[in-house]
Amino acid sequence: xxxxxxxxxxxxxxxxxxxxxxxxxxxxxxxxxxxxxxxxxxxxxxxxxxxxxxxxxxxxxxxxxxxxxxxxxxxxxxxxxxxxxxxxxxxxxxxxxxxxxxxxxxxxxxxxxxxxxxxxxxxxxxxxxxxxxxxxxxxxxxxxxxxxxxxxxxxxxxxxxxxxxxxxxxxxxxxxxxxxxxxxxxxxxxxxxxxxxxxxxxxxxxxxxxxxxxxxxxxxxxxxxxxxxxxxxxxxxxxxxxxxxxxxxxxxxxxxxxxxxxxxxxxxxxxxxxxxxxxxxxxxxxxxxxxxxxxxxxxxxxxxxxxxxxxxxxxxxxxxxxxxxxxxxxxxxxxxxxxxxxxxxxxxxxxxxxxxxxxxxxxxxxxxxxxxxxxxxxxxxxxxxxxxxxxxxxxxxxxxxxxxxxxxxxxxxxxxxxxxxxxxxxxxxxxxxxxxxxxxxxxxxxxxxxxxxxxxxxxxxxxxxxxxxxxxxxxxxxxxxxxxxxxxxxxxxxxxxxxxxxxxxxxxxxxxxxxxxxxxxxxxxxxxxxxxxxxxxxxxxxxxxxxxxxxxxxxxxxxxxxxxxxxxxxxxxxxxxxxxxxxxxxxxxxxxxxxxxxxxxxxxxxxxxxxxxxxxxxx
Numbered sequence: 001x002x003x004x005x006x007x008x009x010x011x012x013x014x015x016x017x018x019x020x021x022x023x024x025x026x027x028x029x030x031x032x033x034x035x036x037x038x039x040x041x042x043x044x045x046x047x048x049x050x051x052x053x054x055x056x057x058x059x060x061x062x063x064x065x066x067x068x069x070x071x072x073x074x075x076x077x078x079x080x081x082x083x084x085x086x087x088x089x090x091x092x093x094x095x096x097x098x099x100x101x102x103x104x105x106x107x108x109x110x111x112x113x114x115x116x117x118x119x120x121x122x123x124x125x126x127x128x129x130x131x132x133x134x135x136x137x138x139x140x141x142x143x144x145x146x147x148x149x150x151x152x153x154x155x156x157x158x159x160x161x162x163x164x165x166x167x168x169x170x171x172x173x174x175x176x177x178x179x180x181x182x183x184x185x186x187x188x189x190x191x192x193x194x195x196x197x198x199x200x201x202x203x204x205x206x207x208x209x210x211x212x213x214x215x216x217x218x219x220x221x222x223x224x225x226x227x228x229x230x231x232x233x234x235x236x237x238x239x240x241x242x243x244x245x246x247x248x249x250x251x252x253x254x255x256x257x258x259x260x261x262x263x264x265x266x267x268x269x270x271x272x273x274x275x276x277x278x279x280x281x282x283x284x285x286x287x288x289x290x291x292x293x294x295x296x297x298x299x300x301x302x303x304x305x306x307x308x309x310x311x312x313x314x315x316x317x318x319x320x321x322x323x324x325x326x327x328x329x330x331x332x333x334x335x336x337x338x339x340x341x342x343x344x345x346x347x348x349x350x351x352x353x354x355x356x357x358x359x360x361x362x363x364x365x366x367x368x369x370x371x372x373x374x375x376x377x378x379x380x381x382x383x384x385x386x387x388x389x390x391x392x393x394x395x396x397x398x399x400x401x402x403x404x405x406x407x408x409x410x411x412x413x414x415x416x417x418x419x420x421x422x423x424x425x426x427x428x429x430x431x432x433x434x435x436x437x438x439x440x441x442x443x444x445x446x447x448x449x450x451x452x453x454x455x456x457x458x459x460x461x462x463x464x465x466x467x468x469x470x471x472x473x474x475x476x477x478x479x480x481x482x483x484x485x486x487x488x489x490x491x492x493x494x495x496x497x498x499x500x501x502x503x504x505x506x507x508x509x510x511x512x513x514x515x516x517x518x519x520x521x522x523x524x525x526x527x528x529x530x531x532x533x534x535x536x537x538x539x540x541x542x543x544x545x546x547x548x549x550x551x552x553x554x555x556x557x558x559x560x561x562x563x564x565x566x567x568x569x570x571x572x573x574x575x576x577x578x579x580x581x582x583x584x585x586x587x588x589x590x591x592x593x594x595x596x597x598x599x600x601x602x603x604x605x606x607x608x609x610x611x612x613x614x615x616x617x618x619x
């Protein structure tokens with residue numbers, strides 16, 4: 001990252017852009033004081049602000065810090081280079097490499113260099129804006145604002161950037177997200193103006209409505225890559241742009257790109273997922289939720305609820321889904337077959353980002369703890385084991401569930417997962433706690449501090465835990481004066497009968513029901529302490545109903561992967577009798593007739609070969 005001041009950066013950008021920039025101006029169609037639009041539906045739960053939740057030391061806090069530091073130090077000229085180059089402006093700075101570059105050597109068959117120039121710029125902007133909201137880091141805010149202005153200077157109304165561009169909706173959707181987040185979370189007062197200019201620039205290059213991939217293939221296309229666009233994901237961010245700006249044109253555009261051919265059947269409980277691109281169609285479920293919230297039409301809530309249930313019904317034991325980035329037919333053995341056919345089992349940072357978004361929406365609307373359970377499973381069994389993004393854009397992409405699996409980096413630099421990872425890591429905090437009219441909800445068991453005003457009283461709740469390495473979590477309040485409200489703690493569906501919750505050392509006598517939030521209403525005082533001890537039973541889960549003897553072992557929500565030599569004969573009874581290797585180890589040992597099997601969580605696996613599902617016999 002260049003050591004330049006904001007003033008120097010803007011001056012340099014003006015020089016490098018030349019006279020062409022002088023004639024470009026950004027319309028002032030929306031002022032920062034423009035009233036936000038009201039949605040038709042108010043969810044029963046709301047998220048806290050990013051700054052109100054601070055993760056304490058844990059692998060997830062370290063993921064956030066690593067991503068924040070990496071993107072804070074990216075070269076700004078490199079980030080802006082594809083936009084300047086495609087606009088015919090002087091484009092200084094190094095190439096980013098990988099998917100991000102603007103070049104002519106892309107081949108859908110064998111070379112994905114320059115696949116989608118500048119595609120993830122908006123996601124990096126969004127991740128930085130959210131990181132600023134979490135940390136209050138002034139250098140981060142200043143970088144966001146420099147990037148907004150640098151990008152805004154490249155936007156022309158004719159949309160030259162998008163001429164002969166493979167995926168205009170895909171890239172604009174991410175740019176839209178980055179700009180509304182820069183405005184909302186990093187206080188950039190010009191970002192909405194830049195967004196409208198960007199919207200005008202892309203519109204001539206978008207179809208008349210959302211197109212499915214088969215519809216795109218049916219139209220003329222230069223090569224197959226031009227049929228990968230994702231117009232059906234546009235409504236979520238367009239609805240958000242409408243709510244944050246108050247401009248009804250975004251609402252009209254969002255409605256235009258609602259894919260009725262997807263949502264209408266889902267709303268009638270018809271499974272139209274098989275064969276579809278997995279991540280983008282889970283992502284589209286968040287568009288259905290925004291359509292429900294803004295328009296008030298229950299059809300879209302049904303579509304999102306049914307769609308997510310259908311995804312869950314064909315998920316691996318880890319919570320991941322979409323082998324080779326596609327959904328399999330329901331009721332079949334597609335997941336089982338994938339164990340021997342592919343190493344591209346789950347598109348991890350993108351998949352978890354989309355998964356967290358839709359489960360947050362559904363949890364907020366329904367208050368149903370099963371969506372928190374779903375977040376928890378995918379959090380610990382997939383993204384917790386992802387390798388950090390390297391400074392050159394080398395990224396972790398797929399979780400591998402093949403029968404001979406290994407963790408590897410993705411072959412191309414700066415892929416889509418390099419954009420969603422910083423957004424996801426910034427969202428861990430706002431996914432951990434929620435607020436209702438009468439109290440708060442504890443959803444995830446992460447070391448963290450939550451701060452909020454309760455009836456004007458500052459309240460801090462600190463969660464101390466080493467879960468899932470240990471089966472306990474402790475919550476402690478700090479209040480200036482006593483306050484009455486309800487604390488709702490998620491009791492996981494997997495929790496055993498010995499699970500207990502105590503307040504100040506006294507065990508709660510009411511039912512602690514797995515799969516529900518436990519509501520504790522009382523007058524809370526400074527120093528009050530809640531302790532939860534969760535029984536984490538061992539269980540077996542088959543890959544699908546057609547293959548009941550291909551199973552994975554779980555401890556609570558944690559999938560245990562076999563490493564090293566896999567015994568030829570393993571019984572279900574032997575797996576159920578697995579024992580912890582040692583108190584200081586996360587390994588588990590299964591004694592078999594001939595040898596032993598070592599199992600460990602995904603987050604603890606490094607370069608060793610592993611296997612998720614084991615073939616078992618009854619006895």
